[in-house]
Amino acid sequence: MTYSELYQQIQQKRSFLCVGLDTDINRIPTHLLDAEDPVFEFNRQIVDATLDYAVAYKPNLAFYEAQGEKGWQSLRRTIQYIRKARSLVFILADAKRGDIGNTSGLYAKAFFDDLKADAVTLSPYMGSDTVMPFLKYENKWVVLLALTSNNGANDFQFLKDRKGEYLFEQVLKKSKKWASAEQMMYVVGATKAVYLKRVRAIVPDHFLLVPGIGAQGGNLEEVALYGMNTHCGLLVNSSRGIIYAGAGVDFASKASDKAAELQQQMEFLLKKYMVI
Numbered sequence: 001m002t003y004s005e006l007y008q009q010i011q012q013k014r015s016f017l018c019v020g021l022d023t024d025i026n027r028i029p030t031h032l033l034d035a036e037d038p039v040f041e042f043n044r045q046i047v048d049a050t051l052d053y054a055v056a057y058k059p060n061l062a063f064y065e066a067q068g069e070k071g072w073q074s075l076r077r078t079i080q081y082i083r084k085a086r087s088l089v090f091i092l093a094d095a096k097r098g099d100i101g102n103t104s105g106l107y108a109k110a111f112f113d114d115l116k117a118d119a120v121t122l123s124p125y126m127g128s129d130t131v132m133p134f135l136k137y138e139n140k141w142v143v144l145l146a147l148t149s150n151n152g153a154n155d156f157q158f159l160k161d162r163k164g165e166y167l168f169e170q171v172l173k174k175s176k177k178w179a180s181a182e183q184m185m186y187v188v189g190a191t192k193a194v195y196l197k198r199v200r201a202i203v204p205d206h207f208l209l210v211p212g213i214g215a216q217g218g219n220l221e222e223v224a225l226y227g228m229n230t231h232c233g234l235l236v237n238s239s240r241g242i243i244y245a246g247a248g249v250d251f252a253s254k255a256s257d258k259a260a261e262l263q264q265q266m267e268f269l270l271k272k273y274m275v276i
Contacts, residue, residue, distance in 0.1 A: 015266045018209065021043055021058065029246075037074055045252040050255055051089070056092055058237055083116060104129065107120070108120075122145070128178055135179050135183060143184075146186040149189025149212035176202065188208045196227040205231075207235060210235065
């Protein structure tokens, strides 16, 4: 998916919602456990229930890899199902890989050639060697960890150099030279919303993947205030707050209600900042 296609979906759906498919076999409704592939069946119903409100889906690879071969099959089936959906959707493999050379190239092949994902999250710690193999793929995206929402972000990301510049700012400045806004996004946690102004000063045009809304306590209005640009430039992710909004036979309906609620808030913000 291209930059313009993603923006078109945001305009059409009046939403910048990304639904995180952090599907835990131990948390899905018990009536689905008799299905041939419970994880896929859960995901299928979540996608059907939220497709009108979401422009992106983000399966977290750990929840699938933990199930071995069966989990990988569930993931592949989920992505194939989304690809056949009635509207164009951005698919982001949340893998947080960070290797180099041939290994990095094989990761790119796995996510882009095999799974057919649009994007993959990467760690910048090993530098450009990690990223370059992924950038060889046309209309595919790298989503680089920049400023994360976890408490441990303080261990490294806020270290300052002699000029008083944070490490996350150095990561942004260095990495934006590797690819344009057409091919690179950044992860910036919603719980760090006040720092979005500093992020935007360095990467004004790039899309930002923003986790941390809902269960982690991030504030959507603050994210829009500090992070939105003229093309929206945001994919705000909600995982548990949507997919586990209900635990019974009506779980998909509950997920739909929560996604619709967020979409309405996003539409208001898009209009407020004159993006649509």
